[in-house]
Amino acid sequence: MTWLIWRQHRMQVxxxxxxxxxxxxxxxxxxxxxxxxxxxxxxxxxxxxxxxxNKYRAVTTIVNITVAVPLLFGIFWxxxxxxxxxxxxxxxLAWTQSISRRQWLNRKLLALxxxxxxxxxxxxxxxxxxxxxxxxxxxxxGARFQIExxxxxxxxxxxxxxxxxxxxxxxxxxxxxxxxIFGFAAMQVLMNSYLRSHLVHPLTALTxxxxxxxxxxxxxxxxxxxxxxxxxxxxxxxxxQCAGTKSRPDMNGCLSESGYQFATKYLPSSRYWTLQYxxxxxxxxxxxxxxxxxxxxxRRRDA
Amino acid sequence: MLVFRLTTHSSVPAYVQIVQQVRQALLAGVLxxxxxxxxxxxxxxxxxxxxxxxxxxxxELEQEGLVEGRQGVGTFALRRPDGPPPAAxxxxxxxxxxxxxxxxxxxxxxAGMESLLRTCLMSSADEAxx
Amino acid sequence: xxxWAKPAATEPxxxxxxxxxxxxxxxxxxxxxLRARSKWALRDCTLEVPExxxxxxxxxxxxxxxxxLRLLVGLARPSAGDVQVLGQxxxxxxxxxxxxxxxxxxxxxxRRWSVTDHLRMGAALNPSWDAVATRxxxxxxxxxxxxxxxxxxxxxxxxxxLALALGxxxxxxxxDEPVAALDPLARRDFLSTLGAAVAEAEGHxxxxxxxxxxxxxxxxxxxxxxxxNSRTMLAADLDDVIASHRVLTSTRRDVGPIDRxxxxxxxxxxxxxxxMWVRLEGPLTDPTWDSDELSLEEIVLSxxxxxPPADADRGPGITxxxxxxxxx
Numbered sequence: 001m002t003w004l005i006w007r008q009h010r011m012q013v014x015x016x017x018x019x020x021x022x023x024x025x026x027x028x029x030x031x032x033x034x035x036x037x038x039x040x041x042x043x044x045x046x047x048x049x050x051x052x053x054n055k056y057r058a059v060t061t062i063v064n065i066t067v068a069v070p071l072l073f074g075i076f077w078x079x080x081x082x083x084x085x086x087x088x089x090x091x092x093l094a095w096t097q098s099i100s101r102r103q104w105l106n107r108k109l110l111a112l113x114x115x116x117x118x119x120x121x122x123x124x125x126x127x128x129x130x131x132x133x134x135x136x137x138x139x140x141x142g143a144r145f146q147i148e149x150x151x152x153x154x155x156x157x158x159x160x161x162x163x164x165x166x167x168x169x170x171x172x173x174x175x176x177x178x179x180x181i182f183g184f185a186a187m188q189v190l191m192n193s194y195l196r197s198h199l200v201h202p203l204t205a206l207t208x209x210x211x212x213x214x215x216x217x218x219x220x221x222x223x224x225x226x227x228x229x230x231x232x233x234x235x236x237x238x239x240x241q242c243a244g245t246k247s248r249p250d251m252n253g254c255l256s257e258s259g260y261q262f263a264t265k266y267l268p269s270s271r272y273w274t275l276q277y278x279x280x281x282x283x284x285x286x287x288x289x290x291x292x293x294x295x296x297x298x299r300r301r302d303a
Numbered sequence: 304m305l306v307f308r309l310t311t312h313s314s315v316p317a318y319v320q321i322v323q324q325v326r327q328a329l330l331a332g333v334l335x336x337x338x339x340x341x342x343x344x345x346x347x348x349x350x351x352x353x354x355x356x357x358x359x360x361x362x363e364l365e366q367e368g369l370v371e372g373r374q375g376v377g378t379f380a381l382r383r384p385d386g387p388p389p390a391a392x393x394x395x396x397x398x399x400x401x402x403x404x405x406x407x408x409x410x411x412x413x414a415g416m417e418s419l420l421r422t423c424l425m426s427s428a429d430e431a432x433x
Numbered sequence: 434x435x436x437w438a439k440p441a442a443t444e445p446x447x448x449x450x451x452x453x454x455x456x457x458x459x460x461x462x463x464x465x466x467l468r469a470r471s472k473w474a475l476r477d478c479t480l481e482v483p484e485x486x487x488x489x490x491x492x493x494x495x496x497x498x499x500x501x502l503r504l505l506v507g508l509a510r511p512s513a514g515d516v517q518v519l520g521q522x523x524x525x526x527x528x529x530x531x532x533x534x535x536x537x538x539x540x541x542x543x544r545r546w547s548v549t550d551h552l553r554m555g556a557a558l559n560p561s562w563d564a565v566a567t568r569x570x571x572x573x574x575x576x577x578x579x580x581x582x583x584x585x586x587x588x589x590x591x592x593x594x595l596a597l598a599l600g601x602x603x604x605x606x607x608x609d610e611p612v613a614a615l616d617p618l619a620r621r622d623f624l625s626t627l628g629a630a631v632a633e634a635e636g637h638x639x640x641x642x643x644x645x646x647x648x649x650x651x652x653x654x655x656x657x658x659x660x661x662n663s664r665t666m667l668a669a670d671l672d673d674v675i676a677s678h679r680v681l682t683s684t685r686r687d688v689g690p691i692d693r694x695x696x697x698x699x700x701x702x703x704x705x706x707x708x709m710w711v712r713l714e715g716p717l718t719d720p721t722w723d724s725d726e727l728s729l730e731e732i733v734l735s736x737x738x739x740x741p742p743a744d745a746d747r748g749p750g751i752t753x754x755x756x757x758x759x760x761x
Contacts, residue, residue: 001557001558002557003553003554003557004554004557004558007546007550007553007554008543088541088543088544089537089539089541090541090542090543092508092535092537092541093537093541093542093543093597094558095508095530096506096508096530096533096534096535096598097530097554097555097558097559097601098527098530098531098558098559098560098561098601099527099530099558100525100526100527100530101525102525103527299525302503302508302509302510303503303508303509
């Protein structure tokens with residue numbers, strides 16, 4: 001059975017390993033280079049971290065693109081796992097040897113999920129390390145939350161599980177592909193735009209108006225303008241007493257005295273891992289449901 | 304090596320055809336006592352027929368005492384069936400082939416020749432009784 | 434060379450014959466979509482196939498041949514009735530699967546794999562795999578081992594698939610129209626290989642082979658099952674089938690006496706003549722009928738075209754399967 005799994009999937013696994021290996025080498029080399037440059041930069045008064053990072057824009061883009069990798073696992077590995085097999089009826093060939101359906105299915109799922117975990121974990125590790133070499137210290141910034149830590153592993157497992165379940169039900173490669181892409185994208189959109197901000201209860205900081213409103217390393221979820229402790233909506237009129245102020249700092253001071261302040265909803269960097277585990281947990285729970293569905297459908301349905 | 308040939312859609316069952324061909328071979332001296340008959344597997348491979356057909360034929364030949372089956376080794380010819388000696392057999396075969404040639408020239412087809420032979424056999428049998 | 438497995442003492446027998454297959458009221462229903470208009474692909478199927486037979490399975494398209502074979506190997510589960518294969522219910526277990534070989538109609542293979550790859554798969558998935566014999570069987574047919582299966586001819590691919598199915602030395606082999614798409618020479622070669630394998634197994638390999646081509650079946654089979662309209666019309670030894678089916682001809686007269694004693698499949702009545710295709714249920718006592726033998730093709734056609742009699746006077750027609758030759 002091991003031989004069969006390998007022979008059937010060796011192309012996809014091989015290509016994936018090759019790509020990941022190439023990526024790892026690229027990130028390893030550029031990461032070392034970058035961190036060296038940045039250290040040199042810190043010592044010099046004329047250099048800024050941003051300038052250095054500008055030189056590595058191409059690599060940064062590549063790194064950010066790895067947010068698509070989990071879906072690729074689903075597309076290439078997940079569809080070949082079930083959909084392709086049923087579409088070409090090779091499952092009939094496999095199920096009429098001396099191995100039971102149950103064993104066949106369990107071993108296949110286990111093998112490919114294990115490979116998925118291995119590859120996605122490897123990639124996540126090197127990406128996390130790479131970002132650590134940069135001057136950017138906010139792990140919530142941009143796509144970082146989705147490509148570092150454990151979330152990409154959970155996304156990948158989810159994608160493969162989705163493709164496996166869809167493949168078992170639909171038995172057609174093209175339809176499975178569509179369902180996988182759509183389902184994965186929908187889940188990501190849901191998580192990004194709504195769910196994630198509700199997973200961990202955020203803190204609120206009240207700060208006066210001004211430029212210094214940055215909370216380092218935190219995820220700014222939302223910012224509201226309060227006037228005398230009450231939230232405002234829509235366009236805010238400038239109060240009469242501050243109309244005549246000339247400069248920005250004076251304006252800010254006047255507004256603050258008039259009871260204007262910012263209420264910032266945020267998640268501190270100390271809550272990073274909690275959020276990571278919670279989000280991963282959701283994806284893994286969904287993946288478990290999908291795998292269970294796949295197993296039930298394959299075992300109970302006629303060949 | 305003895306090769307069997309079967310006419311499909313004949314009123315003669317396949318196993319009988321095989322029995323007849325073995326008998327003919329023994330009579331003609333193509334198959335001699337002590338020779339091994341083709342294995343069931345070989346016959347089946349050649350003719351694409353059911354193994355039981357061949358087994359049935361060999362069993363019947365065994366019952367007639369013409370062959371002997373030896374477990375694990377094969378089926379062997381035992382004796383020549385009662386019939387004309389090989390020389391007479393060969394001579395009769397040649398004259399029959401000549402007759403067939405003449406009949407064909409005269410316009411007879413295979414079915415016509417078979418029918419004629421049967422008629423003559425029947426009338427000669429009647430004569431024998433009478 | 435590994436020997437073929439023999440039946441266990443606990444397996445069912447009839448007389449002193451082990452039964453490879455025994456079904457009772459077997460049926461399979463498919464639901465079409467949500468409207469639950471279910472269709473019976475196979476209904477009320479009761480038959481037995483003794484061990485060591487090469488059994489032909491005949492029927493029109495959609496008559497239930499593929500369904501029956503899939504039920505026997507366990508690829509589908511029955512909706513009604515019971516099925517016993519080699520003494521047990523088809524189950525999803527290595528122990529059952531190793532004894533039953535199956536060749537699906539479209540001969541699924543991995544098109545891009547070589548023949549050797551398929552043999553390796555066979556060796557990897559089957560503990561009872563006979564690697565030497567299988568390789569020899571393929572090589573003796575001059576099929577190159579390193580060639581991709583997708584580029585082989587239809588006949589060669591069928592032979593590879595047959596070798597794969599035989600490689601684990603099953604006790605029952607189920608073939609779903611394996612020669613339908615093959616040219617006559619490839620067909621002959623396939624059946625030769627099949628027959629040789631059965632000969633080698635010395636009675637321990639049973640084959641059920643579905644086909645349209647009655648001429649092939651006549652040569653290679655010694656048992657016959659006829660399906661029509663998802664029902665079993667006939668399941669008997671071939672010799673008994675040939676012996677018991679006749680076409681009776683006479684001047685035009687009443688079919689009643691014959692109809693009451695025997696099973697009438699078809700009647701043709703002209704002004705002067707009556708012809709009846711019958712299955713004799715006993716000796717034909719009326720010498721005034723001319724009784725002629727029927728070819729297997731004609732017999733099968735009669736069953737496929739058979740329609741139950743319209744009026745009750747003519748008897749119930751065929752209500753159950755004919756089991757001829759002592760297998761009750």
